[in-house]
Amino acid sequence: MVSRVIPVDTFDLVIFGGTGDLARRKILPGLFRRFCAGQMPEDARVIGAARAEMSADEYRSFVADAIREFGGGKSCDDGTLEAFQARLEYVTVDAMGDDGWPEMVKLMDGRDVVRAYYFSVAPSLFGDLASRLHKWELTNDQTRIVVEKPFGRDLVTAKALNASLAEHFDESQIYRIDHYLGKETVQNLMAVRFGNMLFEPLWNSQYVDHIQITVAETVGVGGRGDYYDRSGAMRDMVQNHLMQLLCLIAMEPPSKFDPDAVRDEKLKVIRALDPVAPHHVVRGQYDASGDGPGYREAVEDPRSRTESYVAMKVGISNWRWAGTPFYLRTGKRLVTRSSEISVVFKELNHSIFGEKQDHRNTLSIRLQPNEGITLNVTIKEPGPGGMRLVDVPLDMTFAEALGEDAEDPPDAYERLIMDVIRGNQTLFMRGDEVEAAWAWTDPIIAGWEARGDVPKPYESGSSGPGDAVQMLARDTRVWREVKP
Numbered sequence: 001m002v003s004r005v006i007p008v009d010t011f012d013l014v015i016f017g018g019t020g021d022l023a024r025r026k027i028l029p030g031l032f033r034r035f036c037a038g039q040m041p042e043d044a045r046v047i048g049a050a051r052a053e054m055s056a057d058e059y060r061s062f063v064a065d066a067i068r069e070f071g072g073g074k075s076c077d078d079g080t081l082e083a084f085q086a087r088l089e090y091v092t093v094d095a096m097g098d099d100g101w102p103e104m105v106k107l108m109d110g111r112d113v114v115r116a117y118y119f120s121v122a123p124s125l126f127g128d129l130a131s132r133l134h135k136w137e138l139t140n141d142q143t144r145i146v147v148e149k150p151f152g153r154d155l156v157t158a159k160a161l162n163a164s165l166a167e168h169f170d171e172s173q174i175y176r177i178d179h180y181l182g183k184e185t186v187q188n189l190m191a192v193r194f195g196n197m198l199f200e201p202l203w204n205s206q207y208v209d210h211i212q213i214t215v216a217e218t219v220g221v222g223g224r225g226d227y228y229d230r231s232g233a234m235r236d237m238v239q240n241h242l243m244q245l246l247c248l249i250a251m252e253p254p255s256k257f258d259p260d261a262v263r264d265e266k267l268k269v270i271r272a273l274d275p276v277a278p279h280h281v282v283r284g285q286y287d288a289s290g291d292g293p294g295y296r297e298a299v300e301d302p303r304s305r306t307e308s309y310v311a312m313k314v315g316i317s318n319w320r321w322a323g324t325p326f327y328l329r330t331g332k333r334l335v336t337r338s339s340e341i342s343v344v345f346k347e348l349n350h351s352i353f354g355e356k357q358d359h360r361n362t363l364s365i366r367l368q369p370n371e372g373i374t375l376n377v378t379i380k381e382p383g384p385g386g387m388r389l390v391d392v393p394l395d396m397t398f399a400e401a402l403g404e405d406a407e408d409p410p411d412a413y414e415r416l417i418m419d420v421i422r423g424n425q426t427l428f429m430r431g432d433e434v435e436a437a438w439a440w441t442d443p444i445i446a447g448w449e450a451r452g453d454v455p456k457p458y459e460s461g462s463s464g465p466g467d468a469v470q471m472l473a474r475d476t477r478v479w480r481e482v483k484p
Contacts, residue, residue, distance in 0.1 A: 008421045009142075010041045010113045014104075016095065016129055017120035018048025018059070022148065024066040026179075027120065030414040032067045035084045037410075039418060047089045047107065049100075059090035072411075095125045101136045108138055115139065116420050118146040127164035134168045144420050146175045149240055150231060151429075154445075155438040162431040171431055175420050180241045181427040182412030182419075185371040189248050189341070190257075192365070192373060199363070200253070202345065205324040209360065212342040212480055213245050215330040215367075219337075220292055220460075221308065225299040232306040233283075237330040239441045243270065244429070245367075246326060249341055250316055259425040263433060270436040274315040276444050282468040283453060284309030286333040289460035295332075307455045308332045311468035312444075313475075325475065329468060333460040339367035342480050353387050362480075 013031070015023050034040055048059050064081055089107060093100030108115070117133060119126055126147055133139055145165070152158030165174055180186060193199055202208070215237060221228040228236060247266035254261035285308050288294035295308050309331030316326065343363040359378040366372050374393045381390040419427060447453075456465040463469075463479070472478055 008039060008041065008114075008418055010044050011116055011421045012045050012047060012108060012111060012113055013116045013118065013417070013421070014047045014049055015118045015120055016049045016093075016125075017118075018090070019050040019052050019054070019062065020120055022120045023048070024062075025070050026411070026413045027118065027417070028063050028066050029070040029072065030411050030417060032063075032071055032081070032084050033411065034414050034418060035087070036080055040087070044113075045087050045089060047091060049091050049093045049104065051092065051094060053092055054090055056088065056090045060085040060088050063088055095121065095128050095132070098132075101132060105136050105138065112140065112142075114142045114144070114421055114423075116144045116146065116417075118417075120148055123147075123150060123152070123161060126161060127167075130165055130168040139168075142423075143169075144173050144175055144423065145169055146177055146417075146420055148177055150235065151176055151240075151434050152438060153231065153235055155435060155442050158434050158438045162435065166431075172425070174431070175416075175425060176429040176431075176434060177416055178240055178244055178429060179412040179416065180367070181244055182414075182416040183367050183371070184410075185365055185367045185373070186245070186248065187427070188373065189365055192363075194253050203343075204320045205322055207345055208324050209344045209346045210325045210327060210475075210477060211249060211344065212327045212340075213242055213249070213329075214342075214480075215242060215245075215339045216334040217330075217332045217337055218334060218461075220286065220333045221295065221298045228308075229299040229301060229304055229306045233308055233310045233330055233332070234441065234445055238310055238312075238328065239437050240429075242328050242330060243437050245341060246314070246328065249343070250321055250326070252320065257426070259428075260430075262426050263430045267430070267433050267436055268318075269316065270433065270440060272316050272318045272321075273440050274317055275440075276312055276314060278447060278451070280313040280471065281444065282309075282311040282465055282471055283307035283448065283455040284311075284331060284458045284465040284468070285455035286331075286460045287457050289333075292333070292460060294460070305454055309334075309455070309458060309464050309468075311464065311471060313471060327472060327477075327479070329464065329479070331458075331464050335461055335463055337369060340480070341365040341367070344480075353389060359389055359391055364480075 015027055017023055028046070031040070031046055048063075054062070064085060067081060091100055091104050091107060093104060115138070117129070119129055121129070130145065147165070152161050193203060244266075247269045250269045251265040252268065254265045285295045285304075285306070288297060295306075296302050296304050299306070309329075311327070311329035314326040314328060316322070316324075341364070345361040345363075347358065347360055360376075361378070362376040364374045364376070366374070372395065374395045376391050376393050378389050378391055381388040416427060456467050458465040469479065
């Protein structure tokens with residue numbers, strides 16, 4: 001299968017926070033991989049911008065080290081790395097002052113190209129950067145800005161951030177990035193739903209028993225303890241990543257595959273979410289184990305009530321999904337690293353094979369680590385002795401089904417950054433969508449604080465708190481086993 005690389009217009013991509021961890025691990029290696037794929041025009045440039053005093057040559061060395069460490073094995077010894085380094089520039093700037101901005105103006109002067117500014121910095125600096133870009137006249141009619149999460153920590157702060165960006169940029173220029181939406185399988189979810197007659201007629205409460213969305217991590221909070229203890233799993237994962245997956249699985253078919261048409265339908269899902277009752281939410285916090293500290297030790301707060309795990313039952317009050325529960329769970333220090341969406345269809349009304357057996361069709365969409373889609377179907381077990389039924393998977397692991405193109409797919413950041421350059425906002429969150437998500441999330445968090453809820457402890461390397469199992473057991477359902 002021949003890979004098709006879609007060219008993009010010439011661009012200048014300025015990475016504010018260009019020496020930070022995200023730039024080093026994801027953004028710069030991703031850009032190098034796009035360069036290797038032939039997707040970066042000859043006169044395109046990548047400009048690092050940060051407070052650190054550094055020459056352009058020193059920055060090029062910094063980027064080369066990042067690519068060798070996080071580039072995913074791309075060749076660095078055939079001159080490709082040196083060619084990529086030639087596209088790099090660096091400017092020392094102060095986001096809250098005027099130092100370095102005249103040098104930025106001089107560097108950008110005279111180039112009528114796409115200007116993309118990646119705000120890989122703390123959200124508190126978003127407004128300052130937006131203001132200075134306009135003050136120093138560094139924008140044009142092809143300017144886009146990319147902002148990372150967390151986009152606020154509640155509805156009030158999200159509205160304030162939206163307002164500060166809107167002072168200087170139109171909504172069509174703002175790209176709120178959620179890397180989960182750049183994953184190949186997430187986009188394939190839309191292709192499976194809306195590109196196949198087989199599934200869309202069944203995609204409703206008449207045929208679907210329930211849907212599970214799982215994002216499980218084996219790592220703890222690590223060096224992010226400070227940030228994580230202020231956010232917790234609800235703000236860090238549910239309000240954005242899991243919410244986006246929920247929207248894509250539940251939304252109505254858009255009129256066309258167009259940024260606003262897709263995002264209009266996602267917004268309708270969020271606004272149709274039911275309030276979540278306290279007994280439909282389980283919070284957890286991992287304990288210490290032989291191979292690592294517990295959550296409270298990791299964040300250095302023996303009294304912390306921040307959750308590292310959340311499971312919840314969510315309802316959607318609309319014609320398509322009324323009565324069909326969505327079960328969401330995410331957590332750290334779990335038994336395996338895996339992200340999966342499972343659509344569990346209802347049992348047959350009547351079985352012609354005698355004794356009733358629980359054989360349900362399940363469509364599983366694996367987001368990581370082995371991207372692919374599996375449909376469980378029921379067949380006759382081979383051999384004599386009567387009609388014995390067994391469930392078998394129809395498995396489409398992308399690396400096997402699509403060959404070498406799927407073995408090394410573009411990273412989510414690669415795909416999303418190229419979408420920014422193209423001006424395609426389909427996979428980015430709109431301002432009203434972010435605010436609607438916070439409007440639903442805030443009462444849940446406020447309820448925990450008002451009741452003084454304490455997260456349930458769970459063993460590191462387990463599947464999470466036992467209360468999460470009980471939550472589904474009350475509905476005579478079970479969590480699907482998450483496999484690596």
